[in-house]
Amino acid sequence: MTAQILDGKATAAEIRADLTTRVAALRDRGVSVGLGTVLVGDDPGSHSYVNMKHRDCAEVGIESIRRDLPADASQDDVERAVAELNADPACTGYIVQLPLPKGLDEQRVLERIDPLKDADGLHPISLGRLVLMQPGPLPCTPKGIVELLRRFDVPLRGAEVAVVGRGITVGRSLGLLLTRRTENATVTLCHTATRDLAAHTRRADIVVAAAGVPGLITADMVKPGAAVLDVGVSRVDGRLAGDVDAGVREVAGWVAPNPGGVGPMTRAMLLANVVEAAEAAARA
């Protein structure tokens, strides 16, 4: 058996096409949509992700607002950029690209984002809404994972899901999202202190690997027919490597590759969060 590919690149393109129509409809009603980004430092990965986000904006008709700060920017400099975007009427929503350079207090910066402009769903109020199962902006990668599974008809209701990695942007938030009444999955959140990782992944109908450990998930750790989503990103000898070994494709029923799987969905969901915020404001 060779797994069906959960093609995030093609799916994200479909989502962007739909968003283009919705942005045009807002423009016809006199509502413009703008996405802001705060990028600090020289990390090549972060620069590339932010550039791609602005390219996506241009494609769907969303205005781009960039605040690029040098690697030696102070906490005050970053918080000033956040305050400017909070006050900018052209900015519907914005993100602070993570990780911030060492020495900056990431949480303090995220807490200063106006929750109404939180395009990443990472403000404590947005995360609180997720815990409480209330509507609000969702973190982009978990939202993209659920959308990808839905569009490929991977059954979620009652499914056993092993999420590997407990970071806020992916693992922990995904656990909360998948256990809502609308998704109804059963989630095991695995992490560095998990005693027998393979025992958990082998039981799972869906494995989401977001540990950042190259090749962590091997074929022998996967139940035949399961869905395996590779979200991990590491660099090995200068090349990008995911968490899922190539051999998994021979056992799994579905595979979200890396690149080409969850990454493009993350970007599409960021645009979706901004458009949803603009539509909600236009309704109010």
Ligand SMILES: Nc1nc2c(c(=O)[nH]1)N[C@@H](CN(C=O)c1ccc(C(=O)N[C@@H](CCC(=O)O)C(=O)O)cc1)CN2
């Ligand atoms: N503020 C945030 N920071 C970070 C987030 C986030 O959701 N919000 N997530 C990650 C990085 N990330 C988004 O910023 C991200 C990761 C991957 C991709 C993507 O499209 N990847 C492509 C490959 C790109 C390449 O060729 O290098 C793919 O997987 O096909 C987009 C966004 C950490 N920081």
